[in-house]
Amino acid sequence: MNTKIKKIIILNLPCFVFGLMSTKVYKAWRLSEGYEISDKFLNFSDSFSKAFQSPLPSFNIKDLMFGISIAVILRFVIYVKSKNSKKYRKGIEYGSARWGKSTDIEPFIDPVFQNNIILTQTERLMMSNRPKNPKYARNKNVIIVGGSGSGKTRFWLKPNLMQCHSSYVVTDPNGNLQ
Incomplete structure (x- = not known):
């Protein structure tokens, strides 16, 4: 049968x-x-x-x-x-997390460098709202929190502002951003 x-x-x-x-x-x-x-x-x-x-x-x-x-x-x-059943990972216990590899982030990266939000030196997030596979669509909002001198402006904000690929709301209480 x-x-x-x-x-x-x-x-x-x-x-x-x-x-x-x-x-x-x-x-x-x-x-x-x-x-x-x-x-x-x-x-x-x-x-x-x-x-x-x-x-x-x-x-x-x-x-x-x-x-x-x-x-x-x-x-x-x-x-x-x-x-409507939830997707459980049977046989995978608590504490089975691992560090991500470069292959894990590849579906979220646009091949054209200028069409990405720069997150780190090797990780980026595509700006397209409609990727080829819908499960790779992500929210594009980013909030950067860190202590003074941690490089929030120099290592994240300025590289993304220089790309000018979208609208930004930037609060600069010190007025140091130029």
Whole structure:
């Protein structure tokens, strides 16, 4: 059997079985005596045993529609839950971080040097908002914090200002920037 078909069967079989069981539940609801909902609830357990006497599902059109709708809703819930599942790194424990390599930053660098924000001597960040692969799109905001004399202006601000590739908001309380 093809693995794709096997996967489809495995995913949908529980929904199918649950839908067949739901036809019996709706049959029990139909068979319960009473015209009002409260009367039907009181007699529901008595009709439940009648509905499950036969091993076959109920072939009444209302029962089948109820079973199909329950199966479709269940499959939709499973689909939504699987798409929203978090991505865990199984088998990788706490403390497994490592230093980045030059190959790790390559997708974030534009081949044209002037189209990058200079972060360090070897690391840059592309200015393009729409890279070829959308997972490499990053926020372009940068805040530089450091003590006096740490080289914030000389090593980061002036090289990026000289490129003039975007708009900058620079606060210079000392007035030393010229």
